[in-house]
Amino acid sequence: MLHTVNKSPFEKSALASCLKHATAGSAILLIEDGVYGALDKTSFSDQVRAVMPTCGVYALGPDLDARGMSGRVMDGVKVVGYDGFVDLVAEHPNVQAWL
Amino acid sequence: MKFGIMVNEGPYQHQASDTAYQFAKAALAKGHEIFRVFFYHDGVNNATRLTIPPQDDRHIVNRWSELAQEHNLDLVVCVAAAQRRGLLDENEASRNGKDANNIAPGFRISGLGQLVEAGIQADRLVVFGD
């Protein structure tokens, strides 16, 4: 399953909930304000890092750039464009938005 | 692949409509088909032709109308959500005794069944919201 998360983990529980419910082999794509969940050295980074062994973690590049955060992405997060977003949706059998 | 897209928030207030639009554009550029874009909750406000956004920023409503025209997209606005929020076409306005309508070109008002149908007919249904 592809999971999309569009809110900051500091604002809403969507990312925390998503991480608890993503099965192995899932992909998590952080978009919009969700890209703050991709950043290194925050109080949330370890929670995201913890799923990396079993889930692919991605962040939408244009959203990182817009927020001036491209230089702070933690290792292991794959940055993709909207075309990559489309590919992720196509590659996974289903998709769920955590709003 | 056939994509269904659901937009749950209005223009400018949330990024949902922007992201959905960029996703739709990217999908079309890759040769995929957009089965339908369904606007629900405040998303129906993406269909008003009365917006006057600042000239130096994107025109969200017109962008959707233009994309729809260029690619023959089906942009559907939920009738119940639209009625709640005062988004009307000519038909809805006259049926409900309203003195004006405000729907933008390229959008049509229809029932929630269109959303369910999109879920059934499309290969993937992607939701953009808050």
Add this chain to the structure above:
Amino acid sequence: MTEEHEMEGEGGVIKKFMFVNRKAPYGTIYALESLEVVLISAAFDQDVSLMFLDDGVYEIVKGQDTKGIEVKNFSPTYRALEMYDIEKLFVSKESLEERSLTEDDLLVDVEVLDHTQVAELMAAQDVVLSF
């Protein structure tokens, strides 16, 4: 409503639809308007489940009295779901416990799942609608 002709997907396609509810009622419209989609989906003969997670569990607690806020109380509609053959209602065990709720606090029959079961059920869906 039960008299309406049943619409099937073309070619009799039956997909697993899950409606994920994570938001409390009344503070926003998501709970109400998602329920409206659920009711419409009944006419399409699909395999429909409702998942109540996080604050979504508050949508189905008993004793909602909206007179003071002058907003329509739509919670009785959850009890009407079974009339439309929508009976797969799932609730997150952890979400209940975090909020000191039990099944007895809920106004409909549900199946309580732990987070692993919730995750597996979500992964098995064809279409997931979030509001």
